[in-house]
Amino acid sequence: MRIFGMAGKRTVSVLLAGLAVMGGLTSCHRADGNEGPAAKENDGANWPLYGRTFSANHYSPLREINSSNISRLKLAWSMDLEDAGSLYTSPVEVNGVLYFAQGYSVIHAVDAQTGKLLWTYDPDVPKVAGKRMRTAWGSRGIAYWDGAIYAGTLDGRLIAIGAADGKLRWSVHTNEGPDDGRYITGAPWVFKGKVVIGHGGADFDLVRGYVTAYDAKTGKQLWRFYTVPGDPKKGFEDDAQARAAKTWTGEWWKYGGGGTVWNAMAYDPKYNRLYIGTGNGTPWNRHIRSPGGGDNLYLCSIVALDADTGKYVWHYQVNPGETWDYNAAMDIELATLKIDGSDRSVLMHAPKNGFFYVIDRADGKLISAKNFVPANWAKGIDIATGRPIENPEARFPDGKGFMMSPSSAGGHNAQPMSYSPQTGLVYIPAQENGMWYSDAGVDLKHWKALHGTGYNTGLGSEPPPGPPPPTRSMLLAWNPLTQKAVWSSPLPALWGGGVTSTGGNLVFIGNADGKFDAHDATTGKILWSFDTQSGISSQPITYTVAGRQYLTVLAGYRGIVQASPWDYYTQKRRVLTFTLDGKAPPLPAPVPAPPKEFVADPGFVVDAAKAKAGLGIYVGANCFNCHGFNLQAGGMAPDLRASSVPTSLETFTQVVHDGLLVENGMPQFAELTPEQIDDLRHYIRQTTRAAIAGKTADTAQAVRQ
């Protein structure tokens, strides 16, 4: 029986703290208008930000490793991490030190040449978050700026840590109050001595989206921009809010509104602007939150803000009147493209709705747009107005349902795409998929929100008339000038990691099956592949140390509500660094994991009514968000069907109610009564026995309201 899981794993904290000597770029090294390595688009030595540099292209000009010598790319070192936290996160590198945030934002610093751990910093998220720790996502990325590492946490903190010593410099709460449903999973964006962070939460609670800028040295708040208008009776913060309010109807502010900036931004030194990408509305269904229609600004939009003041400059709304959990939170990548003979400063964007957008950064006007995956919600985008030519059926009017493509998972999601100025192509980790939208049977007037307990969709649970189109994943090379695919290479259907392209005519991507591949950037052919032995959900980075090019990828899988073959306990979590003629010994052959044995516990008598109540708690307490729908775990937390903990009421109570495993990322649910704890046991046993008998119930339906 495995009660203590990976207990004892956090022993490396502060180990060797202070030994890192390479950390800080001192201010005298800062060139390029005082912007440091983040501004060095043409110098691939470092990878200081999520998308490497301000252009956020996830591209490096380095070419020592290239399509002619890629067969010599070998492992330089690898490091197995003992911590069980997820690695859905992008590392950064500056001056020979790699930094990354594992799991609940535990920051690691590692010597990039040798793989030696220099320090770790643990912000103790499960302890600090307490009741609010209801999601499983860790941090997708961090930032380096002038000797400090910046990271967000699930409980809404933004922290700054000394890059050389791993010591906390400052920490601020970015939430508006202790019961705030906002959480941070995205990377901070840093420029001109400011650090800007958004947040998530629009699916799980009634939140009003915003981004906040802080002074990078002190953590002092500089400005905040709200992405949706608040209650008009309280007065609007600025004109942009007043204008936006005209595009909402009903009492939208009671629902928070949503529009969270949970993922992408981009800083544009040319115009001194910050572009933010906003998410979906709360609830998803516009019939509820804005019953008289309206565009609902600034949902699902790219908004340009003055980088110094946070004041509105322009916006481009990708989906006016968003109602499907569509988002403009996917990458915003900056480039100069030659269009009709002249150089245009553009941004490129491939959001969930399946269209690829090229937008003029000067004024936010649409230059071109074309779908890169099947998209039946719109016939196209009208270039003159910038608005989609929608299929009216896609709005599921009058209780009529619609099988829509792409689904809420999107034709492209948070896994970064990469633009290579060398080939002029954008490499998109894309997906074809579909989903049934219907609010038949939903009482739109009296709809009640869930607070942190499941998804606020407002879509109801009408079963689809047939299965959705099959999900297919592919790496797509897209020409932003012709708006056409140049090549496409199939990927495993489960989500993998993001993309990095290089000046060596290479495109790197790590996949859900554990294969880390290099494609020829021009033809798409796989030129090199390495089996990391663990599903990859992160994106690689490349940089030089002492004049030599290195490539790092993190392997470790974090499926959440998707079942995956990667088990929480047995999967490897690894940092792998490659270089030409690397000399590390090959990875040890994987030890096949013993087959998962589901626990039948034949003596336990399931009470169907208690099991039903237990399902409600499993959903309501967000157990599903970490342990999976129908207890089908995806690698982020243990598979409870194979756990013997629930067979003992005493141990189960210690784990769930008393917080025995909080240190290991299992939150404490002190608010659950002994009866509710027992109900959970009945649900777990019933579902496990059904799985043993080859049947699955559908928790997925129960979590949507």
Ligand code: HEC
């Ligand atoms: C934020 C993510 C998260 C949520 C929410 C969550 N868990 Fe967990 N749970 C974990 C993690 C991670 C572990 C593994 C901890 C370890 O390594 O020991 C775990 C472990 C457990 C274990 C012990 C398994 C074993 O065999 O050691 C049980 C039982 C459990 N969780 C039940 C629940 C129940 C019931 C709920 C909802 C009331 C819940 N969990 C909600 C993340 C979560």
